[in-house]
Amino acid sequence: MIERVGGPAVRIPAGKLLINGQWCDGAEGRMIAVYDPATEEKIGDLVAASAADVDRAVQAAHRTFESTHWQKMRPLDRGRLLEKLALLIERDAEELARLETLDNGKPFGVSRNVDMKFAIDALRYYSGWSSKMAGEYIQLSPFFDDGGTYRAYTERRPVGVVGGITPWNFPLGQAVQKLAPAIAFGCTVVLKPSEDASLTTLRLGELILEAGIPEGAINIVTGYGYEAGQALVDHPLVRKIAFTGSTFTGQKILATSARHMKRVTLELGGKSPTIILADADLDRAIPGAANAIFPNSGQVCTAGSRLLIEASIFDEVTKGVAQIARGLKLGSGFDPLVQLGPLISSRQLNRVSELVSTGIKDGAEPLCGGGQVVGKGYFYQPTVLTGGRSDMQIAREEVFGPVVLAMPVQNAGDIKALANDTEYGLGASIWTRDINKAHLLAAQLDCGTVWINTHNVLDLAMPFGGTKMSGLGREFGTEVIHAYTEPRAVCMRLETSAFD
Ligand code: NDP
Numbered sequence: 001m002i003e004r005v006g007g008p009a010v011r012i013p014a015g016k017l018l019i020n021g022q023w024c025d026g027a028e029g030r031m032i033a034v035y036d037p038a039t040e041e042k043i044g045d046l047v048a049a050s051a052a053d054v055d056r057a058v059q060a061a062h063r064t065f066e067s068t069h070w071q072k073m074r075p076l077d078r079g080r081l082l083e084k085l086a087l088l089i090e091r092d093a094e095e096l097a098r099l100e101t102l103d104n105g106k107p108f109g110v111s112r113n114v115d116m117k118f119a120i121d122a123l124r125y126y127s128g129w130s131s132k133m134a135g136e137y138i139q140l141s142p143f144f145d146d147g148g149t150y151r152a153y154t155e156r157r158p159v160g161v162v163g164g165i166t167p168w169n170f171p172l173g174q175a176v177q178k179l180a181p182a183i184a185f186g187c188t189v190v191l192k193p194s195e196d197a198s199l200t201t202l203r204l205g206e207l208i209l210e211a212g213i214p215e216g217a218i219n220i221v222t223g224y225g226y227e228a229g230q231a232l233v234d235h236p237l238v239r240k241i242a243f244t245g246s247t248f249t250g251q252k253i254l255a256t257s258a259r260h261m262k263r264v265t266l267e268l269g270g271k272s273p274t275i276i277l278a279d280a281d282l283d284r285a286i287p288g289a290a291n292a293i294f295p296n297s298g299q300v301c302t303a304g305s306r307l308l309i310e311a312s313i314f315d316e317v318t319k320g321v322a323q324i325a326r327g328l329k330l331g332s333g334f335d336p337l338v339q340l341g342p343l344i345s346s347r348q349l350n351r352v353s354e355l356v357s358t359g360i361k362d363g364a365e366p367l368c369g370g371g372q373v374v375g376k377g378y379f380y381q382p383t384v385l386t387g388g389r390s391d392m393q394i395a396r397e398e399v400f401g402p403v404v405l406a407m408p409v410q411n412a413g414d415i416k417a418l419a420n421d422t423e424y425g426l427g428a429s430i431w432t433r434d435i436n437k438a439h440l441l442a443a444q445l446d447c448g449t450v451w452i453n454t455h456n457v458l459d460l461a462m463p464f465g466g467t468k469m470s471g472l473g474r475e476f477g478t479e480v481i482h483a484y485t486e487p488r489a490v491c492m493r494l495e496t497s498a499f500d
Pocket of ligand 1: 165166167168169192193194195196223224225226228229230231233244245246247249250252253267268269270300301348351398399400
């Protein structure tokens with residue numbers, strides 16, 4: 001148990017691997033220390049899984065996938081397993097949310113009302129998909145007439161063992177986002193959470209066992225990305241990688257996957273614009289722009305990190321966003337008044353600090369923030385930068401911190417060019433009262449999701465993913481079936497003479 005001032009005691013799950021329904025140690029006995037990002041205190045240990053450990057987990061997932069029990073399980077029964085898991089997360093949501101806050105740093109209210117709620121909803125949403133794996137009947141037009149009649153149908157088959165590699169910004173939610181569609185569509189899974197936030201995934205492992213999910217169907221290996229993650233991607237029995245994280249790692253995964261022609265879905269970084277037109281309702285757009293970047297301390301892939309504002313309202317909007325930023329309370333996620341927690345790690349804090357310092361050297365000016373918070377914990381001040389240009393590093397690279405770069409747009413015709421002047425293409429929001437402008441501009445933005453008069457609204461029924469360097473494939477919605485299944489065509493020749 002870890003005691004927290006102002007917060008309840010939190011039970012830390014044991015540093016073990018979940019392989020074939022059993023908790024076990026890593027073969028080499030190496031461990032990784034886990035730190036509370038708000039206090040920098042050590043709170044636990046994780047196994048640093050080796051390639052041999054990953055192999056054991058993949059072999060278990062493969063055996064289960066091939067087993068008659070798994071192959072013959074009724075789709076509705078796979079859905080019931082996910083529903084059971086949803087009920088168990090619901091039962092333990094407070095405890096899981098405390099663990100997420102301790103491990104990741106985010107405010108408890110966010111852990112409870114966003115992360116846990118998303119995990120529960122995702123399990124329920126995908127449990128319904130388990131019984132919707134339908135193919136189609138196809139009437140053929142054969143090239144030759146051999147007296148037969150040809151018919152064909154397709155069936156959707158699960159891809160096989162899925163490697164789910166998840167980041168640290170929404171740890172439990174991301175783990176569920178990978179395992180739920182995999183199980184719904186009849187795949188089996190090996191999860192590799194981020195070494196920076198694995199604790200709720202391990203606690204989820206306990207609930208997976210309690211839910212009665214067959215052994216080997218969901219395995220969990222903790223460890224370093226370059227070791228355990230790489231071994232998972234490189235394993236020939238893993239047929240698909242479902243990854244969320246940086247574009248840099250996504251590129252490596254794509255290259256490695258080519259060796260065995262693995263299927264991949266890559267949900268990667270972003271540099272999403274929040275576009276505020278001169279006719280916008282600023283009472284909504286200004287808090288909307290702040291809300292697009294600061295929640296989760298900016299560690300959100302769709303964060304509105306570029307604020308593009310029509311020049312006539314630039315000063316009013318930037319002053320308004322900076323005023324909100326200055327009023328945000330930073331601190332321990334267990335303090336109910338705190339709105340922003342720390343960044344995940346000292347590495348991430350240094351990365352954000354360096355990007356902002358370079359931005360300032362390049363000519364950006366902080367309207368507020370612009371530095372680390374002195375004291376314990378990996379806290380960075382909510383920051384609004386002006387004086388930005390599109391060619392600056394800070395305008396081009398994903399910062400993944402509470403930092404927004406505001407740029408004026410002189411005329412409406414420049415908006416599309418500036419918004420699309422990025423190698424990323426994850427999201428964008430447009431703030432305007434003019435429905436014509438909203439839809440015409442939305443159609444010109446090269447990205448996976450466009451929000452109008454809102455930002456960061458995700459829904460399990462809406463496809464999610466990016467264009468360009470923001471990734472490959474889509475999660476959520478009807479698109480998800482393509483990510484975890486493949487069609488198999490069956491073609492048959494019928495003798496029709498009997499009825500001629
Ligand atoms: P990574 O992309 O490196 O990490 C994401 C996951 O991939 C983690 O589980 C990591 O493991 C794993 N991983 C790392 N290297 C490999 C590899 N070679 N093969 C397989 N898996 C691997 O992100 P970082 O944690 O390094 O964060 C860096 C930047 O990435 C952030 O500043 C942010 O810009 C971006 N990012 C974007 C996210 C998004 O939601 N789009 C989420 C997280 C980060 P481990 O953590 O153990 O190294």
